[in-house]
Amino acid sequence: MADSMPDPRDFEKPLLEIDRRIADLEGVQRKAGVDMSGEVAKLKEEWERTARDIFSKITPWQRVQLARDQGRPEATDYLQMIVGISSSSTATRRSATIPRSSPASAGSAAGA
Numbered sequence: 001m002a003d004s005m006p007d008p009r010d011f012e013k014p015l016l017e018i019d020r021r022i023a024d025l026e027g028v029q030r031k032a033g034v035d036m037s038g039e040v041a042k043l044k045e046e047w048e049r050t051a052r053d054i055f056s057k058i059t060p061w062q063r064v065q066l067a068r069d070q071g072r073p074e075a076t077d078y079l080q081m082i083v084g085i086s087s088s089s090t091a092t093r094r095s096a097t098i099p100r101s102s103p104a105s106a107g108s109a110a111g112a
């Protein structure tokens with residue numbers, strides 16, 4: 001039964017097809033040294049028009065599917081971009097700034 005359900009992201013397929021065509025033309029341009037920049041520019045304009053058309057007509061459920069996309073950044077990704085550190089370097093920085101007393105110095109302070 002699940003096989004008969006449409007892909008929730010079917011509405012993006014025209015964009016993927018244009019992306020494939022752009023990649024093909026850019027590959028030909030690199031390999032053959034043929035200038036395909038005019039055709040690539042036309043396809044990029046077509047992609048923009050198609051994207052505006054598609055995304056202006058998506059349903060509420062399609063919006064949910066886009067919002068739940070696995071490739072979207074999470075809050076921690078944004079924080080790392082803003083702060084410029086990773087969670088492991090945060091732990092290292094914290095441990096470097098917290099003074100630690102050794103058991104020997106704690107014992108000598110208690111005995112004094």
